[in-house]
Amino acid sequence: MLIVRAGELESAAQRLAAIESAIRSAHGAAVGPITQLVTAADDEVSAAIAALFGTYGQQYAGLSAQAAAFHGQFVQTLAAGAGAYAGAEGANASPLQTVVRDLLGVVNAPTEALLGRPLIGNGADGAPGTGQAGGDGGILIGNGGNGGSGVPGTAAHPAGGAGGAGGHAGLFGTGGTGGAGGAAFGGSGATGGTGGHGGAGGILGGSVGLAERADWALPVRPVLPQARAAPVGWGARIGRCWDGRRAVVAPAGLVVTGRSEPRRPGRGWPAGRVRPGAPGVGARMEGRRRRVWALIGRSAR
Structure with missing residues (x-):
């Protein structure tokens, strides 16, 4: 079985093109010195030796040009193949995605109309910086959406807003992660917002979503002389x-x-x-x- 990744082919073609450019620059710098040799003296033997080595240099320059041309053709072929694979994957994926989307739309339409919640699918994530809660996952299968982070503090309201709660899963799925609390306004000394609660996990299978911590918690130390204070509750x-x-x-x-x-x-x-x-x-x-x-x-x- 052959698996082709169009992105990897495109990346390889770009790297080979950079190598081709470096080789052409090196060949261009070497052609002059190896093809136009200066004779060591004004005698016939020196002239014959310079002409012989100059002939070798010209042959090397010709072979280098042919190798560079082959390298360029290979890079072009590789890039064209990557484009063809990417186009084929896109053409094959689009109809399948359309069919799946249409099928889920038909399945989820009754439950969304009656309960405002899909039967199958993941809940939408809350928008960052709004404290918006994540959407609930599908009643049958689906993960809850993650809660949006809290509203950051401003000069008028220095304290940060609370993060949004994570959406709940249905029968199978994972609850969404609660959003982080908003940061307090800089230099105000106010506290950051509390993190959102994690969404409930699936009833028959899944895990509870994580609850984000507050953006900044007020440090606490009990004032008992020798005893430690117990946690709240x-x-x-x-x-x-x-x-x-x-x-x-x-x-x-x-x-x-x-x-x-x-x-x-x-x-x-x-x-x-x-x-x-x-x-x-x-x-x-x-x-x-x-x-x-x-x-x-x-x-x-």
Whole structure:
């Protein structure tokens, strides 16, 4: 089986043309010195030797010209073949693409009219710099479109806009990637926009789309003397940190990573904005454990 890539043929023809130009320049510079030799002296022997070598030089110049002509014809033939292959591929691909597009149009028309979503096909990507959400993929097969990046901050509105959410996949497909948050206006000190959520993966097969991070996250450091602050939500459920101290909940608007430590060193939370987490599952489980051991002790007596 022979596979021809028209682009590779065109690139090879261009490189060979450059080689041909270099060879012609070298031959042109060498023709004069090798065909017009100066005699070493004014005697007959020197003249005969110069004439002999001059004849060899003329023969070399003739052969070089023939080789350059053959090289030029080969380059032209290669370029013409690349063009012919490219034309044949285009002629063969256009009818097939038209048939596939028309067939998908017929299949997707009912679902698009009823549900506003194709049956088969990928969702459209959101426009960059708009925070537009990606389109949902086909109900049966199709990947969700990627969310557009957030609107960048301006002098009037320094904070960057949020990135668009990724589109959801159907039964089979991958959810779209959430758009990156818009950058804050330079020198304003404002925060960048939050990244968009990744789209849901296919119900029967596929993966969830990636969620883009915020363009810039405010550095956070807890102000507890010896205990580490738990991530948002975790401390509220168990009520305590890993070392037994009561957890704190981050104030609204601050970004905390999924680990106990902050994302990077930076400013701490003001004391007035830190509140203890309410006792939750951890406190209830501790109480239940004590009651169970108390019942066991009574039974043993």
